[in-house]
Each structure stands twice: as structure tokens, then as C-alpha cells.
Amino acid sequence: MYLAKIYVTYKPSILDPQGEVIKAALKRMDYVGIDQVAQGKYFEVKLNAKDVDAATAEVESFTDALLINQNTETYRFDLSLVSDEVDV
Template identity: 65%
Template sequence: MFLAKIYVTYKPSILDPQGEVIKSALHRLDYTDVNSVMQGKYFEIKLEAKDQRTAAKEIEEFSDELLINVNMETFTYKLSEISSVEE
């Protein structure tokens, strides 16, 4: 069994409106040293696959198909093998 930790963010060329709002709020709270804020989505998905390569392929496929807007967002992930006892 594998655990995928998937991080979704806007592509660098896309304005992150929520990140900008958060940055402005931090500046109003006198955290003026904050340069930028990137807001995103986070998923933890457990999957059973025969090996790590197969799990990675599935993650890449379903992330592109369902979890992200391919025009505006990108993703990275960390994949680790877990025992079924950790459920």
C-alpha cells in the first residue's frame, strides 16, 4: 500500500487571488517582511498498487484528470510505501 501526498498550486504565470488577500492581511498585521503567499490544495490518498512505479503512474493520471485544472494549476507529490497496519 502507498500513501501519496499531493500538493496543488497555481502555475507561476497565474495570479493567486487568495494568496494575494492573505499577503495583504499579513501586511496589515505588520508582517511586512512577507514577500509572497501561495495558497493551494493538499490531498492524502492511500492506494494499493503492485509497485511504486505503478502507483506513481496512477497518481499522475488521476491528478491531471481530476484533482487539478491543467490550464491553471500544477502539482507535486511525495509517495511512500506504508503497511496496511498504519491505516
């Protein structure tokens, strides 16, 4: 079983209005060293796949199809092998 941690953000050419609001609020709070704030989405997906290549292909496929707006967003992800034991 694999765990995909998927990070979605706006493409560099797209204005991030929530990031700009957060940046302005931080400056009003006297955090003067803040140059940029990027706001995004985070997903964790556990999936069964025969190997890392199959897991990678599946994550790319469903992320492109469902989790992002391809016109405005980009993503990256990390894959890790996890046991299927239940946490108590």
C-alpha cells in the same frame, strides 16, 4: 500500500487571489518580511500498487484527470510506503 501526498498550486503565470489577500492581511498585521503567499490544495490518497512506478503512474493519471485544472494549476507529490494496519 502507498500514501500519496499531493500538493496543488497555481502555475506561476496565474494570479493567486487568495494568496494576495492573505499577503495583504499579513502586511496589515505588521508582518513586513512577507514577499509572496501561495494558497493551494492538499490531498492524501492511499492506494494499492505493485511497485512505486505503478503507484507514480496512477497518481499522475488521476491527478491530471480529476484533481487539477491543467490550464491553471500544477502539482507535485510525495509517495511513501505504508502498512495497511488500522490506527486505533
